[in-house]
Every structure is written in C-alpha cells, then in structure tokens.
Amino acid sequence: MAEMKLITGKDAIRYALIEEMRRDKSVFLxxxxxxxxxxxxxxxxxxxxxxxRVRNTPISENAIVGAAIGAALTGMRPVAEIMFADFLMxxxxxxxxxxxxxxxxxxxxxxxxxxxxTPSGAGLSAGAQxxxxxxxxxxxxxxxxxxxxxxxxxxxxxxxxxxxSDDPVxxxxxxxxxYEGGDVPDGDYTIPFGKADVKRKGKDIxxxxxxxxxxxxxxAADMLAGEGIEVEVVDPMTLNPLDMETIINSLKKTxxxxxxxxxxxxxxxxxxxxxxxxxxxxxxxxxxxxxxGGMDCPIPFSPVLEEAMYPTEDSIAAAVKxxxx
Amino acid sequence: MEKGFLLGLYETMFRIxxxxxxxxxxxEDGNIPGFIHLGSGQEAVSAGAxxxxxxxxxxxxxxxxxxxxxxxxxxxxxxxxxxFARETGSCxxxxxxxxxxxxxxGSLGANGIVAAGIIxxxxxxxxxxxQHNNKVVLTFFGDGATNQGKFHEAMNLASLWALPNIFICxxxxxxxxxxxxxxxxxxxxxxxxxxxxxxxxxVDGQDVLAVYDxxxxxxxxxxxxxxxxxxxxxxxxxxxxxxxxxxxxxxxxEVEDWMEKRDPLKLFKAKLLKEFKxxxxxxxxxxxxxxxEIEDAVKFAAQSPTPDPLNLTANVYV
Ligand SMILES: Cc1ncc(C[n+]2csc(CCOP(=O)(O)OP(=O)(O)O)c2C)c(N)n1
Ligand SMILES: [Mg+2]
Numbered sequence: 001m002a003e004m005k006l007i008t009g010k011d012a013i014r015y016a017l018i019e020e021m022r023r024d025k026s027v028f029l030x031x032x033x034x035x036x037x038x039x040x041x042x043x044x045x046x047x048x049x050x051x052x053r054v055r056n057t058p059i060s061e062n063a064i065v066g067a068a069i070g071a072a073l074t075g076m077r078p079v080a081e082i083m084f085a086d087f088l089m090x091x092x093x094x095x096x097x098x099x100x101x102x103x104x105x106x107x108x109x110x111x112x113x114x115x116x117x118t119p120s121g122a123g124l125s126a127g128a129q130x131x132x133x134x135x136x137x138x139x140x141x142x143x144x145x146x147x148x149x150x151x152x153x154x155x156x157x158x159x160x161x162x163x164x165s166d167d168p169v170x171x172x173x174x175x176x177x178x179y180e181g182g183d184v185p186d187g188d189y190t191i192p193f194g195k196a197d198v199k200r201k202g203k204d205i206x207x208x209x210x211x212x213x214x215x216x217x218x219x220a221a222d223m224l225a226g227e228g229i230e231v232e233v234v235d236p237m238t239l240n241p242l243d244m245e246t247i248i249n250s251l252k253k254t255x256x257x258x259x260x261x262x263x264x265x266x267x268x269x270x271x272x273x274x275x276x277x278x279x280x281x282x283x284x285x286x287x288x289x290x291x292x293g294g295m296d297c298p299i300p301f302s303p304v305l306e307e308a309m310y311p312t313e314d315s316i317a318a319a320v321k322x323x324x325x
Numbered sequence: 326m327e328k329g330f331l332l333g334l335y336e337t338m339f340r341i342x343x344x345x346x347x348x349x350x351x352x353e354d355g356n357i358p359g360f361i362h363l364g365s366g367q368e369a370v371s372a373g374a375x376x377x378x379x380x381x382x383x384x385x386x387x388x389x390x391x392x393x394x395x396x397x398x399x400x401x402x403x404x405x406x407x408x409f410a411r412e413t414g415s416c417x418x419x420x421x422x423x424x425x426x427x428x429x430x431g432s433l434g435a436n437g438i439v440a441a442g443i444i445x446x447x448x449x450x451x452x453x454x455x456q457h458n459n460k461v462v463l464t465f466f467g468d469g470a471t472n473q474g475k476f477h478e479a480m481n482l483a484s485l486w487a488l489p490n491i492f493i494c495x496x497x498x499x500x501x502x503x504x505x506x507x508x509x510x511x512x513x514x515x516x517x518x519x520x521x522x523x524x525x526x527x528v529d530g531q532d533v534l535a536v537y538d539x540x541x542x543x544x545x546x547x548x549x550x551x552x553x554x555x556x557x558x559x560x561x562x563x564x565x566x567x568x569x570x571x572x573x574x575x576x577x578x579e580v581e582d583w584m585e586k587r588d589p590l591k592l593f594k595a596k597l598l599k600e601f602k603x604x605x606x607x608x609x610x611x612x613x614x615x616x617x618e619i620e621d622a623v624k625f626a627a628q629s630p631t632p633d634p635l636n637l638t639a640n641v642y643v
Pocket of ligand 2: 467468469495496497498499500501
C-alpha cells in the first residue's frame with residue numbers, strides 16, 4: 001500500500017494534473033489566469049511544464065473550449081479550466097453542440113479526449129453569477145461524461161480517469177472542497193467512472209448526495225446514529241455514467257431514498273435519480289422519495305440568505321426523521 | 326469652463342475614492358462579505374464620462390462597477406448597505422459588489438460576467454432609437470472584456486444599426502492577473518473600432534477633462550443619429566483585482582509610481598488650483614462634505630437590518 005498523506009482538495013487536483021502531465025506529453029492545460037489562479041490550483045505549474053503546456057488564455061470561454069475540442073480531435077489531451085462553473089454558460093455552444101456530439105455526428109470517426117475542470121458551488125457570498133451548481137444541466141446532454149467528486153481522494157483518482165478518458169468530461173470541483181482535507185495515497189491510482197461509492201453503511205435509509213452535500217449527509221448520519229437511526233450514504237461520483245445499480249441495491253435494503261444536492265431541486269440530479277427509481281425499483285420503497293436541494297431561486301449575495309438556500313446537516317437529519325415517521 | 330462644473334467633477338471623483346477606500350477598510354474589518362472589486366485609480370473615467378450624460382441616459386456596468394454607479398448618481402448610503410448585505414441596500418442585499426445597481430439613476434446593472442453588460446447596453450440603445458427619445462447609452466467594460474465574442478458582436482450590431490451606444494473601455498492594463506501584452510497582440514484597444522467602421526478614440530483616463538471631452542463628442546454623434554463610438558481610456562487600478570489579490574503579476578514600484586504621478590484626483594486638484602484659479606478654501610468644504618457623507622453611509626449600512634430568509638424567493642418573478 002502506498003503511504004497516505006493528508007492533503008486538501010485543491011492539492012489533490014493539482015497532483016493529478018502534475019502526474020498526468022508528466023506521464024503523457026499530449027496532456028496540456030489552458031484557461032484564464034492559470035499562473036495566479038483564482039483558487040490556486042495551477043499555481044507554479046508553468047515553472048515545471050512551461051508556457052507551451054500551461055497556456056494562459058484571454059477571457060474567451062468560447063475560444064478556450066473550442067480550442068480544446070480542436071486539439072482533442074487532433075491528438076492532444078487538453079484539460080481546459082473554466083474559472084467558475086457559471087462561465088460554462090459562455091461556452092454553451094461548443095460544449096453542447098460540438099464537444100458532446102462530435103463523435104456521434106461523425107459516425108464514430110472522431111473522439112474528443114478532453115476535460116473541462118470547473119469550480120461550482122456556493123459558500124463564498126459570491127452572488128448569483130459566481131456560485132451556481134449547474135451539474136444537472138449537463139446530465140440532459142447526451143455525450144458528456146460528468147464527474148462530481150466529494151473528497152480529495154476521489155478528486156485525484158477521478159481526474160486521472162477523466163484525463164485518460166477518450167470521451168469528453170466535465171469535471172466539477174466544489175469550491176468549498178478545495179480547502180477540505182483528506183487522505184490521499186502517494187503516486188498513481190485511478191477511480192473508474194460509473195461506480196458509486198458507499199460512504200457510510202446503514203440499514204434505515206439511503207441518502208444519495210453529491211459534492212459538498214456528501215459531507216453534510218455524513219454529518220447528519222452521525223447525528224442520527226446517536227438516535228439509533230442508521231443512514232447509508234451513497235456518493236455516485238459520476239453523474240454520467242450514473243451507477244443506478246448501487247443506488248437500487250442500497251434502497252432494496254433500506255426501503256427509503258433521499259437525494260441531496262446543492263443545485264436547484266427542479267430538474268435536478270435528484271429528479272433524475274427519483275425518476276429512474278420510480279421506473280425500476282418503486283416496489284422496494286416503503287415511503288415516498290424525498291429530494292433535498294437548493295431552492296428554486298438565483299443565489300443571493302447576502303450570507304444569511306445564501307445559507308437559507310441549501311440543505312444543512314440539521315435539515316437533512318430533520319427530513320430523515322420525518323420520513324421515518 | 327464653469328467653476329461649478331469643474332468642482333462637481335472633483336466632487337464625484339473624491340466621492341468615488343472615499344467610498345472605495347472606506348469599502349476596503351470595512352471589508353478588511355470583516356463587515357463586507359464576498360469578492361470586492363475596487364475602482365480607486367480609475368475615478369476620472371467614470372466621472373468624466375457620466376458628466377457628459379443627461380440624468381435619464383443609461384449606463385451599462387461591470388464587476389468593477391462602484392465608480393460607474395456613483396458617477397451616474399448612485400446613493401452611497403444605499404450602495405454601502407448593499408455591500409454590507411443589508412435589506413436597505415440598492416439591491417436589498419441580493420446583488421453585492423458584482424451586481425450593484427440603482428436603476429432609478431439610469432444604471433442597467435453591474436454584471437459579474439465579463440462583457441455581458443455590453444450586449445445588453447445595445448438593447449437599451451435600440452430601445453432609445455425605437456422610442457425616439459434621444460437618449461444615449463454608455464457602456465463601461467475593461468480591456469480584458471474586449472477579447473470576448475460578446476464585445477465584437479455588440480460592436481458590429483451597434484455599428485450596423487447606428488445605435489446610440491458609446492463603448493467605453495477602461496483599459497487598466499490588466500485583466501485579473503493577466504497583463505495586457507499577455508492577452509492581446511495590439512497595444513491600443515481603440516484600433517478594434519476600425520473593424521466596425523466607428524470612431525476609435527484614445528484618451529488619458531487619468532485626465533477627467535480629456536475623458537469628458539471625448540465622451541461629449543461621442544454623445545453628440547450618437548444623439549445626432551450617427552451611431553456608436555469606441556473610447557479607450559488608459560487608466561490603472563490602484564488595488565488588486567479584488568481585495569485580497571496577492572498581485573504577483575505586477576511590482577509594488579509600478580503601483581506606487583502610478584499612485585504618485587498619475588493619481589487622477591491629485592492631477593485634477595493641481596489643475597484646478599493652478600490653471601483654473603480655484604482656491605483651496607473652495608475645495609476643502611467639498612472634501613469635508615464627502616467624508617461626512619461616507620461616514621454616514623457606513624453608519625446607515627451598519628445599522629440596517631439583514632434580509633429576512635423568509636423573503637428569500639421574493640423577486641424571482643414579478
Ligand atoms: C465570462 C467571464 N469570464 C471570466 C470571469 C472572471 N473575471 C472576472 S473579472 C476578470 C478580469 C476582467 O478584466 P477586465 O475586463 O480588463 O476588467 P478589470 O477587472 O480590469 O476592470 C475575470 C477574468 C468572469 N467574471 N466572467
Ligand atoms: Mg482590465
């Protein structure tokens with residue numbers, strides 16, 4: 001076993017980038033302000049890899065994503081950074097109409113081995129245009145792999161898989177997780193896409209949570225354990241592919257399902273999971289499915305309002321108790 | 326030029342500077358959350374440009390929008406309360422620095438998405454044309470924003486439709502941590518006007534009268550139905566991109582040099598005293614008034630209530 005080290009989410013991403021760039025010359029980075037990065041992820045990389053492979057771009061999200069697509073079509077493995085997930089909207093056309101569809105439209109001639117890394121999520125009072133969690137938007141677009149890691153270990157392993165993937169990957173990094181610590185082994189390892197991780201075992205209810213909500217769900221589970229309620233917490237790790245098998249196996253045991261996400265509830269990740277469970281596993285449930293998520297509201301600047309937007313460990317625990325009657 | 330007008334320009338610049346420096350202190354004291362982008366050093370652009378407008382003309386603004394709004398007549402107590410995230414703020418604490426806006430004074434909104442304000446400003450200019458009300462729109466944006474497709478699409482459309490939109494680029498030499506030479510090949514953004522067959526003018530953005538003159542001419546052109554102009558104001562931001570920026574991309578000497586030699590307030594004050602024979606005793610009361618105004622703005626903000634979470638979803642829809 002490799003030695004474990006306590007590192008932050010930010011460093012987990014950073015080490016994955018460094019190791020993959022050392023391993024494969026076709027991997028390169030492009031994005032805005034990579035030299036003095038907004039969240040520090042790529043600081044110092046230009047010193048090791050040079051400006052040829054760590055490419056600062058103008059503020060031109062369309063051109064960044066477009067260039068990544070073109071390079072990916074022609075033998076490179078670009079890792080593009082979009083500084084905030086909110087700015088993905090600036091590059092919606094190349095992402096949705098070209099990146100996602102190039103392989104299919106060309107009858108399988110093309111492959112687009114690229115990654116778009118981007119920080120999502122609230123918690124910094126950054127307001128309506130710098131705090132969104134748009135992960136679910138992209139679940140609606142066939143052709144894009146989507147990773148949603150919740151720990152430094154998962155971040156590093158999933159990012160390596162993303163970079164080696166021949167499909168385009170949208171890789172969401174929750175801003176608040178950049179500063180959270182976790183044990184990560186030294187050196188190379190990968191985590192497969194489409195394999196959910198059971199973060200905590202329990203028999204009374206299944207909570208499917210993603211990104212920063214995984215930790216909240218685990219905290220709620222800790223609180224509830226004191227009251228004799230055993231929560232199973234499932235982290236899907238990737239939304240496309242989505243590992244329904246692990247989720248359904250869990251609820252076969254617990255008979256109850258709750259989903260927790262930060263993005264708006266309507267049309268969200270939980271909505272898709274609930275629909276699939278309704279189609280495939282309704283008979284196993286003893287109670288209606290409960291979805292917790294961000295309010296259907298743009299994200300306010302005010303910290304008191306921002307806090308009121310999202311599920312907390314307390315509101316998750318309360319909802320669990322209500323469900324268990 | 327009339328003395329009252331000149332003193333008014335100075336007052337606006339002094340109001341912006343005092344507001345911005347107070348915001349920095351309040352942020353550092355922990356009273357303001359979020360990301361704050363200050364306009365200290367760039368006061369002459371906003372003050373000179375907005376002085377060329379009428380009260381019911383519109384402006385489009387950016388993430389660095391405090392100065393634009395103050396120059397257009399934004400109330401500093403409401404603005405400070407907004408930054409304190411209070412219910413009495415210009416946007417009821419929902420917007421913050423990135424979205425600070427007072428529509429009643431003609432602001433179309435600060436926008437946190439780089440270049441997003443530019444395309445919207447075109448719509449307001451189109452509206453003025455359709456309503457035959459002779460209004461003009463002035464849209465502020467940075468040097469970095471001119472690398473966005475939105476900028477180019479807006480310039481082309483404004484030119485094609487002869488929209489009364491004045492494009493004002495506050496070229497402060499950096500887009501976040503990236504110096505101009507690392508984000509475009511050209512030195513002067515004004516040359517981009519050529520591609521759209523509109524005037525492209527360079528002005529010294531630290532000289533409030535130069536800005537005023539250039540914008541006045543562009544406004545006249547727009548009101549006469551001759552269409553848009555691009556004005557590039559060469560300027561400099563005295564503070565980091567946002568408060569807390571480590572500023573690894575520029576030297577302390579460079580910043581101090583600008584502060585010492587190219588401070589728009591110092592330059593204009595010297596000009597007022599020397600060339601326009603204004604007396605120091607005419608300036609002092611203005612400065613005192615503004616210092617008191619900003620002090621009161623902080624009190625107002627600090628005493629205002631925070632928003633009630635029960636009203637969270639108010640105003641998602643009409
Ligand atoms: C579409 C988009 N991309 C990136 C950002 C992040 N960002 C905010 S301000 C900024 C720099 C803008 O530079 P410039 O237009 O020169 O304005 P300045 O900050 O210098 O006033 C960047 C990259 C953003 N807000 N929106
Ligand atoms: Mg700039």
